[in-house]
Amino acid sequence: MVESERLLYLRLKQPNLRLGKFKQLHECMVRGETNAINTGQRIILPKSFTGGPRYMFNNCKDAFAICKYAGYPSYFITMTCNSEWNEIKREVTPQGLHAEDRPDILCRIFKLKVDKLIKELKRGTFFGKIIGYCLTIEF
Template sequence: MYSRIEEQRLQYIARSQPTGGGRINAELPASFIGSRRWSSENTADGLALARVEGAPSFFITVTCNPDWPEIKVRLAPGQKASDIPIIIVRVFKQRLQKFLDRLRKKFGTLIYMLKVIEFQKRGLPHAHIILKV
């Protein structure tokens, strides 16, 4: 269902953009999550935040481990973790949230925290976190 919504959004954007010489402008707007403009604006916002509030205290990377018990227990015989991506994403999200809760508890009030979640080539998610305490 989500892919259909994304497809409709892309079609709307393509139809709404002016054509230059019969070609559709391939640049997506900043309102489209994941577009080049969206990434550029978020990068600029992060740099501005660091300029105003000061350099970050920590840069942390959290990587999903396909051997986590929550993932292993849901594997059928002969199945690999990459065969059940929805489980991997859900477990990673829960573990990441627990980790962030521990960070907030440990450091108290954070001045700022930026988080980016990406997927590695082998399909496992990881998060990059920058925070200032």
């Protein structure tokens, strides 16, 4: 619901947002296309919109910058949320619910566990000193 409200705001405030010039529009002008309906997208999402293409592209550029500074990655660690974790069961079972009924609890507990893992990795006891890291959470 929050995301749909943000999208509605962006759709209604397109003229007021400062989104800059886009390469696609310039290329269309160079090719001589005069029909703006066939050009680009109707609604342009700013790079601050989480999950949008410009947001993802900027995150990718940030990851490349980290790799340029720190070198190629040495480890690729994958962590998956387990709905059978005791912390999750402790919160949902007394209410007579299943883990999939409360995605908010799943997300919070998973985030706590990810933060704990990152803290342990930064401490340097497992793999030595960490120069840089990238973190992606997918739903």
